[in-house]
Amino acid sequence: MNSSFKNKLINAFVISAIITLIFITAITVIADLKPPLKNWLKDNFNHHWIGKGVLSVILFTAITIIIALIPKKTAGLKLTSALLYLFWTTVLGTFVIFGFFIYEYLKH
Amino acid sequence: MSLILKISLASHVILGIIAIIFFYAVWLNLFKQKLNLKLLKFSSLTGLIAFLLSWLTGGYYYVVYYGNAVRPGIKGGQFPWAHTIVMEAKEHIFLFLPFLAAISFIVLWFFGQTIATDAKLKKGLLFINAVIAVIGTAIALSGIIISGAIRQ
Amino acid sequence: MQILLTAGHIIGTVLGVGGATFAEIFYLKSSRDGVIDPTESGFLKTTYFIMRTGMIFLLISGFGYLIWYRFTGQEALMYNPRFWAKLTIILIILANAILLQAKKISLNIGSAISLTSWYGALILGSWRTLETGYLQILIFYITAVFAVYFALKIIKNKIRIK
Secondary structure (H helix, E strand, C coil): CCHHHHHHHHHHHHHHHHHHHHHHHHHHHHHHHCHHHHHHHHHHHCCHHHHHHHHHHHHHHHHHHHHHHCCCCCCCCCHHHHHHHHHHHHHHHHHHHHHHHHHHHHHC | CCHHHHHHHHHHHHHHHHHHHHHHHHHHHHCCCCCCHHHHHHHHHHHHHHHHHHHHHHHHHHHHHHHHHHHHHHHCCCCCHHHHHHHHHHHHHCCHHHHHHHHHHHHHHHHHHHHCCCHHHHHHHHHHHHHHHHHHHHHHHHHHHHHHCCCC | CHHHHHHHHHHHHHHHHHHHHHHHHHHHHHHHHCCCCHHHHHHHHHHHHHHHHHHHHHHHHHHHHHHHHHHCCCHHHHHCHHHHHHHHHHHHHHHHHHHHHCCCCCHHHHHHHHHHHHHHHHHHHHCCCCCCCHHHHHHHHHHHHHHHHHHHHHHHHHHCCC
16 A cells, blocks of 8 residues: 555545544434434334444445545545544534433423 | 343443553553554554444344333433433444544554654544543443433 | 452452552652662552553453342442442542653652552442442542642651652
8 A cells, every 4th residue: 555545545534533423413413303314214224323323334434435535645634633623523522412412301 | 131131231341341441551551752552553453343342232232122121210210311311322422432443543553653753643642542531431431320220 | 250250359459459559669769869760660660560450350340240230130339429439539540540641740649649549449349338428438538638648748758868
């Protein structure tokens, strides 16, 4: 594997992880607010949580491949910056999910 | 609870703890002046595998048993928030961990040589492994809160 | 199974508390002349390794106990305030190790926290009849950390080579 493709591939993994975590956060909140989405996940994957997991893995893999294969020299973001963005996405995603379920509990 | 469900639950917990221990080890060892790359690589790989197995075993227990046999008891008991807040948050935030673990593993395996001289890369890895260890710990503690609310 | 869990937990406690005790003794001896030489540093590193091994035994056997409670209908024990105080102290030990490794706190402060925490966790684990709240235990623990810090400071000053 040549060095520049390797750099681009690793960056692709990290950017893909950022997008996947945003997706997990979004689908968690939206599926609880929109029963049809939750039902769709349940109908197609036997359980809504399995659906979220499977779609996350598919998304992560697909986005990594797409970014790695686009004919640009770099993935668009420096690895060190991407890692910090991933960190902040994780922190924010955690607070959003936790805060959402506290809100739902208090609302009902 | 059948034997297979007991094995699933026990495996989920122990594998999760093992994963957290290994990523805590990566976090701790990244602070050292002289990095032990072999240890970092081994720990991140073992931690990733442990998280993936914990995901599968916990998922089996959750999908097959928890929803019908455990959740109603918690929601109808003294601590309904143990399911409505803690379990709901835990089952979704947990999904972050395998991806974060994969990133730590990939970066360490492919860029491990450069961490010693690249302070920014080392800092990025420190933050990622810190968040894995801290969130993993919070999830483990959540598991205790949820289990403790059964039969109360 | 319970025998295995108990043995694992005892081994972890022995290694952890013993390691913390010897780490403190070696640190006090090493800092008598104000300098920690490579041999002394080597002894300290070995004791830290032993302490970490002890912690791994404790974490795995500890969660093993929790699984045991779950399977035997003793889930209510997981809401015991003494247990949560012990867990808090374990988390402090782990956070303290990170802060020491990252050189964010001095070895004087870190060692006082470590020593108090390991003995604190030991006492809380052994004192089954303790009937007190979580906050009361933590207040006592924080007071103990300060007391141990100042006691170690006095000892260090008394044994220093002038």
